[in-house]
Amino acid sequence: MVKCDCERCVCQVDPATAIRVGDKVYCSDACAQGHPNGPGCGHAGCPC
Ligand SMILES: [Zn+2]
Numbered sequence: 001m002v003k004c005d006c007e008r009c010v011c012q013v014d015p016a017t018a019i020r021v022g023d024k025v026y027c028s029d030a031c032a033q034g035h036p037n038g039p040g041c042g043h044a045g046c047p048c
């Protein structure tokens with residue numbers, strides 16, 4: 001497991017199922033898009 005590449009996100013993601021953008025991996029579409037509309041990833045305990 002690796003940490004989501006969203007800076008504020010604390011989620012761990014499985015590289016096999018993560019959302020990939022270039023060489024970065026994200027836990028959700030919101031993180032992958034840099035939270036253009038504000039909402040976080042929606043995972044419990046995550047402040048992003
Ligand atoms: Zn998160």
Ligand SMILES: [Zn+2]
Nearest residue numbers: 004009027031
């Ligand atoms: Zn994330």
Ligand SMILES: [Zn+2]
Nearest residue numbers: 006009031048
């Ligand atoms: Zn995020």
